[in-house]
Each structure stands twice: as structure tokens, then as C-alpha cells.
Amino acid sequence: DVKVTQSSRYLVKRTGEKVFLECVQDMDHENMFWYRQDPGLGLRLIYFSYDVKMKEKGDIPEGYSVSREKKERFSLILESASTNQTSMYLCASTSGGPGGGYTFGSGTRLTVV
């Protein structure tokens, strides 16, 4: 089974801090995604990547950046954390090809104080 691992389940950071959220998948998937989930708003796509060193903006990229130096690892970076970035962050991956669906990690619940 594909495993997508997010390094932290819970994080508390201060406003203005630089925050790194790490995601690793172990099945050689090409495509990786970062979402945030907020009550009533569902899953919103922040950034995605189809290959190493490649990145594309999703629907809400402002205040975020990403890094994909290795195929298995996709990092989400909050350059200067703000309280409105308090949320559940979900990483997902897929092998590519139509209809494959995504495999999600367990999520990181980030609180910015």
C-alpha cells in the first residue's frame, strides 16, 4: 500500500516564523499535492508538483511556497506564518494517469499564535 507520511501531526508556531511542513511518499509517485482544509470550505489546493524541481500554483498559493528536490519529498513552506494560516494541511500523491485518485497523508494541524 502507498504510504504518504507527514512529519508532524500537530504544530504550534508563532506569527512571523518560517514554517516547514514535510511530506514523504514511498511508492515512487510522480505527482504530489498540498491542500489546506478549513471548516465549511472543504479542501483547497495550495500547490502541486508533477516532477522533481517542478511546481505549479493551485487555487490559494499566496503566503506559501514549495520545494521538491527529490521525487519522494514535497515540502510546504510558510515564509512568515500568520494567524489566518491556522488550518489542517493535507499532502497527497498519485502515480499519474487518469482516474488514479489521490492517497493522502494523515494531515498536520497547524496553529499559528
Add this chain to the structure above:
Amino acid sequence: GQQLNQSPQSMFIQEGEDVSMNCTSSSIFNTWLWYKQDPGEGPVLLIALYKAGELTSNGRLTAQFGITRKDSFLNISASIPSDVGIYFCAGQLRTSYDKVIFGPGTSLSVIP
């Protein structure tokens, strides 16, 4: 952009009851997916549908790919307490590098 609508937004049902929820879109999709998210966890794929009119079951769950390709339905029979969670529908296009569009979710609560 593409948007999916799910109804109902939330449901409170008695254990043992059947559940129906649906998902509609203004756009056509080639694949429909249903995910379940347990509290505090990431979503997990329940059922994938690949053809208009297709009806697929996974245990007590049955999902259908609408004929128009703009909607999908999920039914849960004889609900149990562990069915609690958020159910997301999602549509996927072949020509979109596998980008999946998610609905806002239906929150299900089961009263024992």
C-alpha cells in the same frame, strides 16, 4: 473554475438507517471518486467510478456515476457508528494532469 456541490451539508441519522448523499457539477468529469475522512485523519478513497452509468459497491457502500457525467451518488446501507466522518466527492479529468476537484463534503453523524 470547476466547482462541485454536495448535499446535504450534514446529516444526523440513527444507527441502522440508510444514507444517501449526492454530488453535482456544472462540468463533465471522466472519473468520480468518493472519499471518507475520519476525525483527525486524512481522506481515504472509498470508491472510484470510471464510466457513465456505472454502479459500484464496496461492502455497505454503493456509488453511481451519473448518466450525464455531471453527478454522482453515494449510498450507505445499515449505518453503524464508525460511518461517522466527512464524505467528499471528487471529479477528475483525463486532460488535467490528474488534478482532482473536491466537493465541500457531507458530514455524517450516527446516533447509536
